[in-house]
Structure formats: C-alpha cells, structure tokens
Amino acid sequence: MSNEDIKTIISELLPNASFEEGGEWLNIGIEAADWKDAAQKLRNCETFPFNFLFCLTCVDWKTHFTMVYHLRSTTTLDNIVVKVKLDREKPEILTVSDIWRGAELFEREVYDLFGVIFLEHPDLRRLLLTDDWVGYPLRKDYEDPINMIKL
Amino acid sequence: MVEEIGKTAEGDLIINVGPQHPATHGVLHLVITLNGETIKKVEPHLGYIHRSIEKMCESLTYRQFIYTTSRMDYLSAHINNHACALTVEKGLGVEIPARAQVIRVLMDELTRIASHELWWGAMAMDLGAFTPFFYAFRERETINDIMEETCGARLTMNYMVPGGVMIDLHPNFQTRVKNFLKLYKQKIHEYDEVVTGNIIFQNRMKGVGYLSKEAAISYGVTGPAARGSGVSCDVRKLYPYEIYNQLDFQEVLETEGDSFARYMVRLREMNESIKIIEQLIDNIPEGDFQAKTKAVLKLPKGEFYQRVETARGELGVYIVSEGGTTPYRIKFRSPGFSNLSCLDHITRGGKIGDLIASMGTLDLVIPDIDR
Numbered sequence: 001m002s003n004e005d006i007k008t009i010i011s012e013l014l015p016n017a018s019f020e021e022g023g024e025w026l027n028i029g030i031e032a033a034d035w036k037d038a039a040q041k042l043r044n045c046e047t048f049p050f051n052f053l054f055c056l057t058c059v060d061w062k063t064h065f066t067m068v069y070h071l072r073s074t075t076t077l078d079n080i081v082v083k084v085k086l087d088r089e090k091p092e093i094l095t096v097s098d099i100w101r102g103a104e105l106f107e108r109e110v111y112d113l114f115g116v117i118f119l120e121h122p123d124l125r126r127l128l129l130t131d132d133w134v135g136y137p138l139r140k141d142y143e144d145p146i147n148m149i150k151l
Numbered sequence: 152m153v154e155e156i157g158k159t160a161e162g163d164l165i166i167n168v169g170p171q172h173p174a175t176h177g178v179l180h181l182v183i184t185l186n187g188e189t190i191k192k193v194e195p196h197l198g199y200i201h202r203s204i205e206k207m208c209e210s211l212t213y214r215q216f217i218y219t220t221s222r223m224d225y226l227s228a229h230i231n232n233h234a235c236a237l238t239v240e241k242g243l244g245v246e247i248p249a250r251a252q253v254i255r256v257l258m259d260e261l262t263r264i265a266s267h268e269l270w271w272g273a274m275a276m277d278l279g280a281f282t283p284f285f286y287a288f289r290e291r292e293t294i295n296d297i298m299e300e301t302c303g304a305r306l307t308m309n310y311m312v313p314g315g316v317m318i319d320l321h322p323n324f325q326t327r328v329k330n331f332l333k334l335y336k337q338k339i340h341e342y343d344e345v346v347t348g349n350i351i352f353q354n355r356m357k358g359v360g361y362l363s364k365e366a367a368i369s370y371g372v373t374g375p376a377a378r379g380s381g382v383s384c385d386v387r388k389l390y391p392y393e394i395y396n397q398l399d400f401q402e403v404l405e406t407e408g409d410s411f412a413r414y415m416v417r418l419r420e421m422n423e424s425i426k427i428i429e430q431l432i433d434n435i436p437e438g439d440f441q442a443k444t445k446a447v448l449k450l451p452k453g454e455f456y457q458r459v460e461t462a463r464g465e466l467g468v469y470i471v472s473e474g475g476t477t478p479y480r481i482k483f484r485s486p487g488f489s490n491l492s493c494l495d496h497i498t499r500g501g502k503i504g505d506l507i508a509s510m511g512t513l514d515l516v517i518p519d520i521d522r
Contacts, residue, residue, distance in 0.1 A: 023454055051368050055456075055467050055484040070456065070467070070484075074368055074382065077389055081454075102371030105492045113205075128198035128521060137206055138480075148206070 048073035056106035177517030221307035224519035242450035251315030266462035315441030360509025371489035374464025379413035487519035
C-alpha cells in the first residue's frame with residue numbers, strides 16, 4: 001500500500017496525528033500524552049494491524065528528545081514510523097511493553113542510555129551499564145574524559 | 152560458572168549462570184530463579200561487552216563507522232558491513248555495479264553457511280557431544296580460507312564499502328568455492344546422521360522451548376528462531392535488496408515452534424544458501440567492483456533505514472543525518488537483542504536442563520546484543 005493510502009486510513013484512526021512525507025516510510029507525529037492510546041489503536045487496526053515493533057530508539061536533538069518507533073504489519077508488510085516529542089528536562093512517556101512485549105528490553109536500553117523514564121514499565125533498570133553509572137551516555141552533552149574516545 | 156546467590160521468600164533458589172559459562176558463548180549473565188529443577192524466571196544481565204558502538208559511530212565518518220560493525224555480530228561480519236554500506240548508499244543515491252552486487256550476495260551466503268556451521272557445532276557441544284564441533288569446523292575452515300584469500304581476514308572482513316566492495320575477487324575464488332560446494336555436498340549427510348537423526352538429540356530438543364507464532368511476533372523475534380514458529384520474516388524475500396529478487400531460493404519455514412524446529416530451519420537454510428551460491432558462482436559479471444564515490448561522503452539531511460537478513464535475523468541500521476560527514480545518530484537494531492527478549496518466555500516453566508537447548512537454538516551472539 002502506498003504511503004498516501006496509509007495516511008488516509010491512519011488520519012481517520014488518529015485524528016490528532018501530524019504527518020510528514022518524503023522519506024521512505026510515512027512518519028507520524030503523536031503527542032506524548034496520546035501515545036499509549038494511539039499505540040493501542042495502531043496495534044489493533046483492522047486494515048493493517050501493526051503487530052511488529054522492529055525498532056525502538058530515541059534521538060537527542062539538544063532542545064528535545066524524539067522517541068522513534070518503527071512498526072510493521074506482518075500481514076500486509078507495510079511500515080510506518082511513529083515519532084513522539086519529549087521534553088528534555090522531564091522526559092517521560094508511557095511504556096508500550098504490554099502491547100509489544102519486545103519493547104521491554106528496548107525501553108530499558110533507552111532508559112539506560114538516554115534517561116527517558118518509561119512510566120508503568122514492569123522493570124525499569126539500567127541494562128547495559130552498571131547500576132551506579134552516572135549520566136546518560138547517548139545524550140549529546142554527555143562528557144566522560146576517561147571512557148570516551150573522540151576522533 | 153553456576154553458583155547459588157540467594158533464596159527468595161518462598162524458598163526458591165536464585166542462581167547465576169555465567170557470565171563465564173561455556174554454553175553462553177561469550178559473556179551472557181543469566182540470573183535464574185529455580186523451584187527445584189523448574190525455572191520460574193530467567194533474567195538476562197547484559198553489558199559485559201558493551202562498547203557503545205553507537206556513540207563511537209557518532210564521531211566516525213561514513214567510511215570509518217562500518218569497521219566497528221564487524222565487531223558486533225562477528226560471525227556475520229560481512230552481512231553487518233553490507234547493511235551499513237546499503238544504508239549509506241541509500242542516502243547517497245549511488246547505483247552499485249552488477250559485479251559488486253553479485254560478489255556481495257556470494258559473500259553473504261558464504262558467511263551465512265559459516266555462521267550456521269559454527270552454531271551447529273556449538274549447539275551439539277552444548278548438549279554434550281564433542282564430535283560434531285570438529286565436523287562443522289572442517290567445512291567452516293574452508294569458507295574462512297576463501298574469505299582470507301579475498302578479504303585478508305577470517306572473521307572481521309570489512310570487505311564491503313559504500314559503493315561496492317573493497318578489492319576485486321582473488322583469482323582462485325571461483326575454483327575454491329566450487330571445491331567447497333563439492334566438499335559440502337559430500338559431507339552434509341553426516342550432519343543428519345550424527346545429530347539430526349540421533350534419538351537422544353531429538354528427545355532433548357523436541358517440545359523444548361516452545362515459542363508460539365503470536366509470541367514470536369510480539370517479542371520481535373526474527374531470523375531462524377522466528378521461522379521455526381512459522382513467522383515469515385526473511386528480509387531477503389519480504390523486502391529484497393541487491394539481487395535477491397532475481398534468485399531462486401525458498402524461505403525455510405517450520406511450524407512446530409520448538410527447539411527442534413529452529414534447529415531444522417538452520418540446517419535447511421544452509422542448503423538454500425548453497426543453492427544461491429550455485430546460481431551465482433559461474434555468473435559473476437565482468438566490470439567494476441566499486442562505483443565511483445567521493446573521497447569524503449556526506450549524506451543529505453534526513454533519516455535512512457535499511458534492513459538485511461543476517462544469519463541470526465533482521466539487522467536494521469538507522470541513520471539520522473544532519474548533512475555532515477558523520478552520522479548525527481545511529482542505531483543498530485540487532486537481531487540478537489530482540490531474540491534474547493523471548494528467552495524468559497520460552498524457558499519459564501521448563502527444566503533447568505532444557506535451558507541450554509532453548510538458548511542454543513536462539514543462536515545468541517553476545518557482542519551483537521551488547522553492541
């Protein structure tokens with residue numbers, strides 16, 4: 001299905017969403033407060049249930065964070081990208097690990113490296129770094145004179 | 152290697168498996184809650200080999216960062232490099248020559264076979280048999296020798312670069328690959344005789360570590376692990392890249408969802424890879440092995456995502472570019488990371504003795520998970 005068709009169906013499903021085209025896949029912008037509800041709707045969408053969360057990550061834009069969710073429907077093979085803007089001072093968003101179980105580890109990784117708090121996450125702890133690590137390494141303002149090698 | 156670290160309030164035992172344990176093939180640390188011999192919970196503790204490759208890549212140029220990816224899933228280094236090269240090419244809009252495309256696919260499939268060979272040997276060793284390891288390495292060494300001759304390295308090849316491949320094939324390449332094909336066909340029946348048909352192995356693998364189709368999708372499991380549960384997820388078929396859409400091969404699917412199904416998927420996949428190599432080895436087109444690209448690569452502002460099928464599943468490379476010579480943000484969606492997330496699900500309620508069989512057929516490579 002073309003991005004245009006996906007856009008028509010999703011704009012009916014999520015009236016508050018904003019769209020951005022031009023990339024390979026349709027980009028959907030959603031407010032952080034609406035995300036959980038929107039995720040539920042996308043997962044249970046009748047035309048294309050987006051049941052496969054294949055990538056979950058975060059980008060630090062210095063002024064704000066963007067959570068990036070890559071979704072695929074295993075029945076129609078359509079892909080979409082959902083972006084949620086977060087406040088950099090207080091990055092909080094509801095977890096989707098109950099909708100896509102694979103999100104649990106992804107969210108722990110993002111918490112570990114970006115410091116985004118996933119509300120209602122079943123087990124939000126550091127994943128890759130040690131528990132006593134200070135700071136969030138993938139933030140753009142992170143400095144570590146010992147462990148970081150700059151070229 | 153396995154030590155008791157405490158007890159829960161209900162009297163369940165908590166034990167450590169790893170980080171130094173022969174069956175975890177690296178430094179995976181599992182904290183397991185046990186009730187007698189029954190597993191109540193498996194909790195992976197990661198990060199023992201975390202190098203923050205994603206952060207490193209942010210200060211490396213588009214030519215340099217590819218080299219770090221050989222160190223992620225070191226058993227399919229070629230395919231990791233391939234994914235990165237494809238992403239950069241997608242950003243640059245470069246068409247790569249036909250010869251380079253065929254070389255890339257040939258190398259990918261050789262890597263896939265070598266990786267599955269190592270998995271097969273190690274898997275059998277995890278279950279207590281030593282001989283298969285030597286059987287597997289007999290064939291795997293041949294592939295590594297072929298790689299060494301052309302790429303100069305046996306594991307971290309760094310052979311694929313944006314625009315094509317780094318150097319042309321070694322003159323011996325075709326002969327040696329044909330010799331390998333001959334050897335493989337003579338020997339592959341031994342794999343079935345030694346392991347697949349062995350009743351002890353079958354009893355240890357059948358019905359163990361059951362993963363349903365729905366769970367596989369929900370956990371984001373890809374690769375042979377998901378195909379053992381009947382999830383069609385072969386990127387080479389679903390979203391073909393390079394020349395995979397012109398090749399004749401099957402996506403291997405099993406529906407049982409247990410360890411034995413995942414085992415069979417990998418064994419049958421090796422035969423499919425052989426089929427692909429046979430189609431291409433006599434048809435390598437003449438011409439350039441690399442497209443002309445600028446010395447300093449600059450990706451336009453935007454986001455680029457490319458996925459490929461590694462030996463373990465779907466590897467995604469997500470590059471956010473600000474128009475400079477280095478990526479602004481890069482994310483590797485590694486197959487091992489997602490496959491690991493279902494480990495607790497498939498082993499819970501089973502016996503601790505079956506843990507290794509379940510984990511072995513997920514084919515985890517730890518640097519790929521930790522990155």
